[in-house]
Amino acid sequence: MSNTIQGFSRLTKKEKIAWLTATFLPENPEATHILKQYWNDDSTLQQLHDEFIENTISNYYLPLGIAPNFLINDKSFAIPMAIEESSVVAAASKAAKFWMSRGGFKAEILGTEKIGQVHFTFSGNALLLEQLFEAKKAILLEDLKPHTESMENRGGGITSLTLVNKTEALDNYYQLHVTFETRDAMGANFINSCLEQLAESWLREYREAHNNNKADLVIIMSILSNYVPGCIVKAEVSCPVSELSEANGIDPEVFAAKFVQAVNIAEVEPYRAVTHNKGIMNGIDAVVLATGNDFRAIEAGAHAYASKHGSYSSLTHATVENGIFKFWIEIPLALGTVGGLTKLHPLVKLNLEMLGNPSAPQLMEIVAVAGLAQNFGAVKSLTTTGIQKGHMKMHLMNMLNQLQATPEEKEAAILHFKTHKVSHSAVSSLISSIRKSETV
Incomplete structure (x- = not known):
């Protein structure tokens, strides 16, 4: 029996679900109910969500949390974070509170340049191609005016255009x-529109210069790059080592030395660096998603930047010099506060309003700080109590829900694990013992 279908996109949402459940979920009588229970009762809002993507059948929810007490460039923020992973919001909040009394976070924009490329092949004389490009560059830029005029009126536009020989x-x-x-x-849309026009103009100019011969020059594709090493933000924290005394009760100099060494390890050991940077992206992705931006693009660009020197390395750095502890991040973040979901998704609009309706550079600073705070919390735990103590306590509620614990059982478990080590077997054993005692 074939499981393929023609014209699926033309079916109604109910028809899509009926086919899906009958074909791929025939043994799950709850499948249709599960999908429909996430539909929004507000039909206008539901239609808005349905039109974000194709073949919508339901909504997929993520928790939206708030990390308060962030002081960034002497201004207070409560940062929205959309993420499902336990302990991320708590760790960011704890780091924010820790640094609030130590001057907070400082952030600055090092650049906002974005990149796009027209990729093509050329089998002729390279020198003649370079001469043609220089002769036609002004015409190519003039052809882009209808696409760039509006952006130029807002202070943006194309900042450079070059021919690059990659034949080696x-x-x-x-x-x-x-x-x-x-x-x-x-x-993204602005850049890609410009690039497609540029490709068309470049091919036209080449043909006109070579009696309509197009065999030597073939346009392969025109697309923006999500690697933006010129769109960089830096965020940092610093304080005298003596002020680190609250770091889990250990000697501040010992803590600072271990912390710096942990970051140094992530700078030279790729196996550690990947997990180290994953923790940074826990904080960054959560804010990027909450503000309607493309976390996949941010992830790709960040990891490429972590490899810019030829091997994968830490995105954060730490030093102790002259008694001052310093911890910072430099990361590419191509973000937007207009366009896309920023003006469509009600929660995205609310989250941006919560952040003071930041400009794109201001949002870059906020997002970078969230990543730095997350990394500080993770490295602080790793070098003191260990990562599992806090993580497993935050994961406790997930385990209790998996065991379908009652409110009374949850209350007893939370009290018990304030003084006991959390593990799945320990939680399961406790709930079993509570239930056994109730049946006696």
């Missing part, structure tokens, strides 16, 4: 390499 890496491979300033927009 790949036979006959060239690029038109373009840099952009997109102001408060992430700018």
Whole structure:
């Protein structure tokens, strides 16, 4: 029996669910109910969500939490975080509170340049191609005016256009390499529209210069890059080592030395660096998602940046110099506060309002700080009590829900594990013992 279907996209949402459950979930009588219970009762809001993507059948919820007490450039923030992983919001909040009394976080924008490329092959004379490009560059830029005018009025636009010869890496491979300033927009649609027009104009100019011969030059593709090493934000914290005395009760100099060494390990050991940076992205992705931005693009760009020196390394750095502890991050973040979901998703709009309706550079600073705070909390735990003590206590409620614990059982478990080590077997054993005692 074939499980394929023609015209699926033309079915109603109920028809899609009926086919899906009958074909792939025939033994689950609750499947239709589970999907429909996440529909929003507000039909207008539900239609809005249905139209975000194709073939919508339901809504997939993530918890939206708040990490309060962030002091960034002397301004207070409560940062929204959309994430399912236990302990992320708690760790960020704890780090924010720790640094609030030590001057808070400082952040600055080091650049906002974004990149796009027209990729093409050319089998002719490279010198003649370079001469043609220089002769036609002004025309290429003029052709882009209808696309760039609005962005230029907002202070953005194209900042450079160059021809790049990549034939040493790949036979006959060239690029038109373009840099952009997109102001408060992430700018993906703007950049891609410009690049497609640029490719069309470049091919036209080449053909006109070579009697309509197009065989030597072939456009492969035109697309923005999510690697944006010129769109960088830096965030940092610092204080005298003596002020680290509250770090889990250990000697502040011992703590500072272990913390710096832990970060140094992540700088030279890729196996550690991947997990180290994953923790950073716990904080960053949660804020990126809560503000309607593309966390996949941010992830890809961040990890590429972590490899910029030829091996994968830590995105954060730490030093102790002249008695001052310093911890910082430099990371590429191509974010937007206009366009996309920022003006459509009601919670995204509310979250941005909560942050004071930041500009894109201001949001870059907030997001970088969230990543730095998350990493501080993780490394602090790793070098003192260990990561599992706090993580498993935060994971306790998930385990209790898996065991379908009653409110009374949850209350007893929370009290018990204030003084006992949390593990799945320990939680399961406790709930079993409570239930046995109730049946006696």
